[in-house]
Amino acid sequence: MVPQCWEAFTEDDHAVWDLLFARQVELLGSRVVSPFLEGIDLLRLSHPGVPDVEGLNAILEPRTGWRTVAVPGLVPDPIFFAMLSERVFPVGNFIRKREQLDYLEAPDCFHDMFGHIPMLANHDFAEMARHIGDLGVAACDAGQGDLVARIYWHSVEFGLAKEQDELKILGAGLVSSFGEAHFSLEAEVERLPFSVDRAMHTPYKHDAFQPRYLVSESLEQTVADVLALGAERVLSSES
Ligand SMILES: [Fe+2]
Numbered sequence: 001m002v003p004q005c006w007e008a009f010t011e012d013d014h015a016v017w018d019l020l021f022a023r024q025v026e027l028l029g030s031r032v033v034s035p036f037l038e039g040i041d042l043l044r045l046s047h048p049g050v051p052d053v054e055g056l057n058a059i060l061e062p063r064t065g066w067r068t069v070a071v072p073g074l075v076p077d078p079i080f081f082a083m084l085s086e087r088v089f090p091v092g093n094f095i096r097k098r099e100q101l102d103y104l105e106a107p108d109c110f111h112d113m114f115g116h117i118p119m120l121a122n123h124d125f126a127e128m129a130r131h132i133g134d135l136g137v138a139a140c141d142a143g144q145g146d147l148v149a150r151i152y153w154h155s156v157e158f159g160l161a162k163e164q165d166e167l168k169i170l171g172a173g174l175v176s177s178f179g180e181a182h183f184s185l186e187a188e189v190e191r192l193p194f195s196v197d198r199a200m201h202t203p204y205k206h207d208a209f210q211p212r213y214l215v216s217e218s219l220e221q222t223v224a225d226v227l228a229l230g231a232e233r234v235l236s237s238e239s
Pocket of ligand 1: 107111112115116157172173
């Protein structure tokens with residue numbers, strides 16, 4: 001982990017955040033689960049400029065016990081899961097350039113802060129994310145980290161969820177993507193009901209739109225299902 005060095009963000013970096021924020025909020029509208037929109041308001045993410053980690057933590061930590069720390073790039077799974085189990089979320093200390101608004105290889109602070117942090121202000125979701133951290137630590141120790149990485153992927157990162165019978169975006173990878181947000185809801189791709197067993201056994205793509213999405217019957221149900229999952233059941237699953 002590194003200091004965020006908020007002062008190092010240039011005027012153009014802040015302008016890129018503002019551009020991405022405005023564009024994405026308009027694109028999402030109400031097509032995203034409601035706790036996400038509540039989180040955006042609670043964390044005052046609509047304030048102009050790249051949010052500073054300390055300001056976010058001052059709101060987030062008293063609420064759900066989670067805090068963010070700045071990192072220079074992707075964190076390997078065993079360390080990432082250990083951080084989640086401590087209620088720590090790593091956020092990139094950089095933002096994409098204006099020329100690459102729609103794509104980037106490594107998650108930057110727009111993906112991390114806009115995509116992930118609002119949901120961590122929701123108590124139930126925050127608890128689920130911590131539990132995934134615990135499961136991930138145990139699974140990585142046993143050489144089965146992929147199983148928990150898939151649960152994370154199909155819920156926290158690229159999950160969809162029903163809300164009052166409407167299909168909504170849940171995952172941060174979709175929330176923060178200009179192209180894939182609508183694609184995930186509207187394209188002719190497979191959408192299968194989420195279960196922890198299906199998630200553990202459904203591979204995913206890092207570098208392209210997903211060929212299939214798992215849909216939570218409700219966010220509450222997925223939180224309950226994941227919280228009911230013990231490490232023994234993960235470790236006894238075939239990978
Ligand atoms: Fe992410």
